[in-house]
Amino acid sequence: MSRLVPRIVKGFKDAPAASLHARRRMIETVRGVYESFGFEALETPAVEYVETLGKFLPESDQPDAGIFALQDGDEQWIALRYDLTAPLSRYVAQNIATLPLPFRRYQTGSVFRNEKPGPGRFREFTQFDVDTVGSASMVADAENCAVLARSLEALGLGGQVRIAVNNRKILDGVLERAGIAQGTLEAVTTLRAIDKFDKFGPEGVKLLLTTGRKDESGDFTKGAGLDAKAADTILAFMAAGQASRLATCDALGDAVRGSARGEEGVAELREIADLLSAMNLADETVAFDPAIVRGLGYYTGPVLEAQVTFEIKDEDGRTRQFGSVAGGGRYDGLVGRFLDRELPATGVSIGVDRLLSALDAAGRLDTGAAQGPVLVVVFDRAQMAEYVRIAEELRAANIPAEIFLGTGGMKPQLKYADRKGSPVAIIAGGDEFAAGTVSIKNLVLGAQVAATATTNEDFKAEAKAKAQVTVARSQMAATVRTMLADIAT
């Protein structure tokens, strides 16, 4: 019979203890900020009916590629959620009679995308969202910026992030000025080209706006087919960002003059600019950036993206931009799908895994590897009840303790303690039991002794002399506690 090969599903990953520790600390910090703005907790299921997610090919009885979908017993299509926003809109619509409106909630959880994974891109990843449903006020959008800025600050990234804000209405206005009709393929391609600015620079975007662009691998991306004049209008617009938010508003106002929709977008940004100043958010922290587009699906107003400003070196030693760790915007049409009226909404989503690796790159990751438990070495199996009592005594003193449950003698047990990161081992055999004592070994100190010892005998003798004490059973918990305190400093 052929042996089963253990393999993890492509694009998914396991999370060992060390990474979970850092992640929990991060989520707790962000949650504190979210709650300080009045957002409340919500959890929704990992699956929804596909029509809730809003992806169903009209020409096909199969849900769109890109989501993980299956048919349940009633032949209804259900799918793993691909973001937390669509489930939120379902929840609000379903409970609108009793919810406080505007409804402000935070939520974290895994989302799933059935697509080809890339470097740093997985098919399951964690988002941490805040959204405000039922308010058209620009204060909600300004608070999106603030909540992100405060969260990133609280994580130690103050001064190393830039929150870039734009408004879809302004983009629409510029397209109008360039003579591109809304909703056409030309318009969509143009917006995508603008979104590629940070990746390909002005030359690349110009190619994408006009004839198309061929990448290094030889793949060709079709251009928007604009004439040179229209392309220049777009490029000039993208460069309109100024040092201050108000100056950028002035420049954008010029760029969209005559387009009612564009001017409305600029007016919204001006309102947001006032609010940001009132919240003491500097021009460098939250900036207006005409090249921000975000997804084409559902954003209707202000959009934003949080970017880490430092560069990182990749494996090939090249420096590159870290890129964005959070994004969001206003989506006034999404909840209305379930109601007979429109319900305005806006929110942001932190990419938890991206942000964790950004913190790692910035050296701000809380790696404080959780200290392992005290290991109770099992010497004499006939005395198991006594080892259980030892462990219970330690736990009663609030010291995490574990009894070795494997097989083998002292050597494998201490090795196990090593791998587990145990700071201390309790050793009790015939001698100790007869004398009513336990031996307590400081494994951290022992490891230091090992580094200097030359022969095996030296090591053993020295480690025993320096890193081990034998005390009366009644003194055990207190001695361990002192030893743990020593190790911690």
Added chain:
RNA sequence: GCCACCUUAGCUCAGUUGGUUAGAGCAUCGGUUUGUGGAACCGAGGGUCCCCCGUUCGAGCCGGGGAGGUGGUACCA
């Protein structure tokens, strides 16, 4: 989806023009050392050379097809 590259031990890799029994380092396990982690030394286990078909007296190596992976690109709610 499209393009390029890659696949040999648990991991990282070497393997000559196509030639006998496919190697190394690390890791693992055992011993030196029955109650003390590391180092050192000695020893051991571990292989469908990704799969199938073809060429050949002979294929890890050459050809065709497939699968899986990596990177780029497209899409990204």
